[in-house]
Amino acid sequence: MIVHSIFFYFFSVIAIFSSLMVITSRSTINSVFFLILDFISVGCLFIMVGAEFLGMILLIVYVGAVAVLFLFVVMMLNVAEQKQSWFIGKKSTHIPTGLIVSVLILLELLVVVGGWRYKEDLMSSSTLLLSEISNTHQLGLVMYTDYILYFQLAGIVLLLAMIGAILLTFRERVGVKKQSYLNQISRNPSNAVELIEVKSNQGVKVDD
Amino acid sequence: MIEYLQILGQEVYKIIFLLVPILVSVAMIVWLDRRVWGLVQKRRGPNVVGPFGLFQTLADALKYIFKEIIIPASANKVVFILAPIVTMTLALVAWAVIPMSEDLVLANINVGILYLFAISSLGVYGIIMGGWASNSKYPFLGAIRSAAQMVSYEVSIGIIIINVLLCVGSLNLNDIVIAQKELWYVIPLFPMFIIFFISALAETNRPPFDLPEAEAELVAGYQTEYSGMMYAMFWLGEYANILLMCAMGSILFLGGWLPLMDIYPLNIIPAPIWMILKILFLFLLFALIKAIVPRYRYDQLMRLGWKIFLPFSLIYLVLTASFLFYFDKLPKVNI
Numbered sequence: 001m002i003v004h005s006i007f008f009y010f011f012s013v014i015a016i017f018s019s020l021m022v023i024t025s026r027s028t029i030n031s032v033f034f035l036i037l038d039f040i041s042v043g044c045l046f047i048m049v050g051a052e053f054l055g056m057i058l059l060i061v062y063v064g065a066v067a068v069l070f071l072f073v074v075m076m077l078n079v080a081e082q083k084q085s086w087f088i089g090k091k092s093t094h095i096p097t098g099l100i101v102s103v104l105i106l107l108e109l110l111v112v113v114g115g116w117r118y119k120e121d122l123m124s125s126s127t128l129l130l131s132e133i134s135n136t137h138q139l140g141l142v143m144y145t146d147y148i149l150y151f152q153l154a155g156i157v158l159l160l161a162m163i164g165a166i167l168l169t170f171r172e173r174v175g176v177k178k179q180s181y182l183n184q185i186s187r188n189p190s191n192a193v194e195l196i197e198v199k200s201n202q203g204v205k206v207d208d
Numbered sequence: 209m210i211e212y213l214q215i216l217g218q219e220v221y222k223i224i225f226l227l228v229p230i231l232v233s234v235a236m237i238v239w240l241d242r243r244v245w246g247l248v249q250k251r252r253g254p255n256v257v258g259p260f261g262l263f264q265t266l267a268d269a270l271k272y273i274f275k276e277i278i279i280p281a282s283a284n285k286v287v288f289i290l291a292p293i294v295t296m297t298l299a300l301v302a303w304a305v306i307p308m309s310e311d312l313v314l315a316n317i318n319v320g321i322l323y324l325f326a327i328s329s330l331g332v333y334g335i336i337m338g339g340w341a342s343n344s345k346y347p348f349l350g351a352i353r354s355a356a357q358m359v360s361y362e363v364s365i366g367i368i369i370i371n372v373l374l375c376v377g378s379l380n381l382n383d384i385v386i387a388q389k390e391l392w393y394v395i396p397l398f399p400m401f402i403i404f405f406i407s408a409l410a411e412t413n414r415p416p417f418d419l420p421e422a423e424a425e426l427v428a429g430y431q432t433e434y435s436g437m438m439y440a441m442f443w444l445g446e447y448a449n450i451l452l453m454c455a456m457g458s459i460l461f462l463g464g465w466l467p468l469m470d471i472y473p474l475n476i477i478p479a480p481i482w483m484i485l486k487i488l489f490l491f492l493l494f495a496l497i498k499a500i501v502p503r504y505r506y507d508q509l510m511r512l513g514w515k516i517f518l519p520f521s522l523i524y525l526v527l528t529a530s531f532l533f534y535f536d537k538l539p540k541v542n543i
Contacts, residue, residue, distance in 0.1 A: 002209075002212070003212055029284075029287075029340070033287070033337075036333070052317065052318055052319045053322070053379075056319050056322035056323060056325075056326050059329075059330070060322065060325060060326045060329055060366075063326075063330060064326060064329030064330060064332075064359075064362065065328070065329070065362075066361060068332055068333075068336070068355055068359055069359075071336055071355075072336075072352070072355055073349075075336075075340050075352075076352075095456055119523075123319040134318045134370070134378075134379075134380075135318065135319075136319060136379055137320065179507075
């Protein structure tokens with residue numbers, strides 16, 4: 001167990017340190033990098049308690065996709081480094097909103113932690129580690145039987161959100177030439193090349 | 209405590225015996241790549257250093273080691289140095305779960321295929337970090353292209369993996385291989401194999417999808433500002449990733465370390481050799497493709513990923529699932 005605790009503290013110290021760095025670091029890019037480090041160490045913690053599927057999914061979804069988009073946006077916007085920390089300098093309009101959100105999150109955390117019971121010896125619990133079925137199967141068994149309706153609903157909500165986002169950002173651009181692969185492939189020499197006798201001083205009208 | 213140290217020592221020993229062959233084979237594979245490229249174009253390729261030019265890559269590596277590492281003055285130094293390290297580390301850690309035979313594997317974890325997928329999706333960070341930290345136009349453009357490209361093709365690779373997993377019923381790489389004892393998945397899932405192969409080309413930034421480093425437009429893309437050993441690390445990481453994709457393809461579709469047929473002369477050949485042969489076969493395809501196909505345009509690349517591969521693999525997923533369900537071939541879970 002010693003090694004287990006060493007690794008646990010190692011990953012949790014990294015997780016806490018990097019989440020602190022996310023909110024204190026001046027440069028936005030560094031914040032995103034620390035966020036990624038945070039995700040990775042939390043993923044490792046998940047794997048350590050035996051939730052290997054959740055840990056891997058966290059890595060794939062958050063680190064592999066969401067954080068890439070974060071990084072992308074931050075790099076594209078080229079957000080300059082914050083010259084002042086938030087409490088010095090001009091009055092910031094973000095502080096009230098930030099305060100409200102953080103107080104809400106604190107309240108939620110209090111509710112969760114208040115209702116949380118610490119289970120002794122969770123790590124050695126026989127249902128968790130010694131069970132024959134792998135973690136992924138267990139999750140699937142619960143998700144696709146007892147909670148199938150909620151699972152499907154969540155999927156539909158996500159699909160709708162995706163379609164909505166695409167619809168919001170979609171705009172038909174005029175004056176842009178589009179490549180039509182069907183037309184391109186179905187061209188043949190007989191209708192692609194035309195021989196025209198050009199009268200002098202008149203030229204040819206070429207339609208596109 | 210001594211016990212733990214012993215275990216640690218054993219693990220380090222195992223890891224070294226995994227990493228050294230991989231690094232050596234990466235060097236050999238670079239040579240093979242260049243030789244195949246040369247043969248297709250009726251050139252000789254590297255043939256001077258050592259027998260058949262086998263030591264060419266070692267000579268190149270030596271050259272890179274002794275070159276000066278130049279860090280641009282306006283670069284973000286920490287991220288700039290971190291980028292090649294990230295690329296190479298990620299390319300090497302993924303090998304921990306690749307089974308070379310039934311028990312010749314460093315970590316036989318339950319979610320092996322997810323681990324591979326996660327690591328290969330992290331690979332994009334090395335490129336983005338390198339491109340951004342260089343603080344120059346071409347690397348940045350290359351990094352942006354590469355990020356969009358790799359994120360898009362990951363989606364179709366994910367769905368292809370689900371296709372295979374439906375037939376296997378387990379995320380363990382050894383189980384995936386053993387499930388192919390009767391029939392390699394390349395036969396029932398042949399279209400998926402083709403799409404996987406093309407997506408792997410795009411995922412590893414190989415020609416014809418090497419837009420992140422398209423030399424005609426972007427000099428060398430994200431690695432423009434890199435020199436010396438740091439460039440060599442990008443390069444090693446890239447080839448280790450290519451080998452990894454070949455290994456993944458051979459595990460998912462070509463039956464991993466299983467022999468071609470379970471008959472006498474074939475099944476006495478040890479399993480690791482079969483695995484290596486399959487990886488080599490896929491790599492030869494990679495090398496041939498590099499030599500014979502011209503580079504894609506960027507919008508065509510995106511169209512191929514999102515409008516063709518993604519819907520097609522989704523439809524095939526539904527077909528596979530319905531087939532397995534209708535003929536009652538769904539993998540049995542032993543609960």
